[in-house]
Amino acid sequence: MAEISDEALAELKETFAEHDVDGNGHITSKELGNALKAAGEDLPGYQLRELVAEIDSNKNGTIEFNEFIEMFKGLKSGKVSAQFGKVISPKSGIVSNEGKADAGGKHSYTDEETVAFVDYINSQLKSDPEVASYLPISEKNKDLFEKVKDGIIFCKMINNSAPGTIDERAINKNMKKGYRYVYLRHENLILVLNSALSLGISIVNIGAQDLIDGIQHLVLGLLWQIIRIGLFAKIDLNLIPGLVRLLREGEDPSILKTLSPEQLLIRWVNYQMEQAGDPRRITNFSGDIKDSEVYITLLRQICPNDINLNPVPLSNSLEQRAEKMLQNASKMKCRAFITPKDVVNGNSKLNTAFVANLFNNYPALDPPDEDTVVIEETREEKTYRNWMNSLGVRPYVNYLYTDLNNGFVLFKLFDEIKPGIVDWNKVNSLDSLKKHGGQMKALENCNYAVDLGKQLKFSLVGIGGSDIYNGVQTLTLGMVWQLMRAYTLSLLQKLSGGSDVIKDCDIVSWVNEKLSSAGRTSSIKNFKDPAISNSRPVIDLIDAIKPESINYSNVENDDLQNAKYAISMARKIGARVYALPEDIVEVNPKMVLTVFACLMIVDMQKTE
Structure with a gap:
């Protein structure tokens, strides 16, 4: 760390946050692929996995920030693959969607996200009299970073995305500057961070003081995760039964629960393209949408008949074309999150938000021809899933009974409970699970996870690795509860300093x-x-x-x-x-x- 300047380290943090699209502290091979594709380097999946493997020191199949730093060092010394250099800024060798930094050394995505988030906050909170004195927040002069310092805007946005998460009576309001202001502000921010955790938001390396100091990439990273929850809340089979139309031939409706919101949005876009008779399909919200052609077709397909959209000439420059497309989105009251520049540059995070907003306003999915039985996630399942995700586990847990079946999430949790308990030499890597015989290797991982539970004296009578692998619900819940309980008690035991297990x-x-x-x-x-x-x-x-x-x-x-x-x-x-x-x-x-x-x-x- 000493050989990287503070300025370069700050840029690295910003860049990591940019490409960590879901904001959970990990860059997947898919996220890396989208960044490379936006820079003109379209690599097949196996090459992306090989790239990740070069710097994936803990062999979990993703890149964490400490590994990202090592990638930067290795690139400078020539020890890692040259492909990483395809998205390197000339200033300090940091990955950027644009591949360059502005004259002030700040990556423009920070400014772009600030503009997008400010606009969204202003629109969502404009009718709340308790924040009238804060609004409108300006996109200039770091106004956003000043106005979130006392935690009230954060609290309001959490409740906007997940109503009722924070009891309004617990928020310190009408605070006056003075000796108690610092104390009351800090309390609000602690409330914000712990409420965010309860929603499954990973706040690794984010503290109250970081928000008070207005550290931009941390403020924006937290805001994005909060906004993301609200944007994706309606992508739910219970609210939109027509989501079953996104199923592929032979798929059961239950498969929709296993897909991430981003995956569902990609399916939705491709479904609408098919309905419009357009052969184009997308696999991401970066390189695949840069020419606006998919967006042009999508808007026409989902637009109600009473709104007349203007034709968009394809002869225009890409930015002019994107502007014309966004003017049509404005007619639909859906011009949000992105500018023409964000489209052309393939800003994955902001384009994902734009598409989610389109879906929320115009899903354009007819109800299914037959009634679909929808099994809702229970409170217990949701609590466990949020707890896991808040710890930054990988893969991200969308559905409890499928996303644990390769063992990796369980290994991460065991390592949190008792660091060093996992012998990673016994773990079959994520890459090996994708090859021939991968199912058997995933089962071996699950068997090893059960063995680790027994080492920690879990009650696992009748629970085997095959039960975790097959997603047997009651037995999986039994394992997960004991993990959560052991994690909580392990924190107590560390603080107590004793060797006796707390009962x-x-x-x-x-x-x-x-x-x-x-x-x-x-x-x-x-x-x-x-x-x-x-x-x-x-x-x-x-x-x-x-x-x-x-x-x-x-x-x-x-x-x-x-x-x-x-x-x-x-x-x-x-x-x-x-x-x-x-x-x-x-x-x-x-x-x-x-x-x-x-x-x-x-x-x-x-x-x-």
């Missing part, structure tokens, strides 16, 4: 002792205690850990409202709570355990 009864004893020492009358017998259902023990415990943090006028006779307040306040004081309010009201013992354990972690950190 449920230890947490219960701590809860009651903490409540008693603070003069509270509430208590719990165990994690099934009905007294937990009104959230009073949780609320009192939060106030015992951080005195005067609870405004008791917000505590009602409504159990669900109390649970919402309790969870947001727990996150606000630093607890990484993944549980949902309903888990407390229903006294779900598994999730209740995690709530109290996370609060115990906060108290132990405070003591340290």
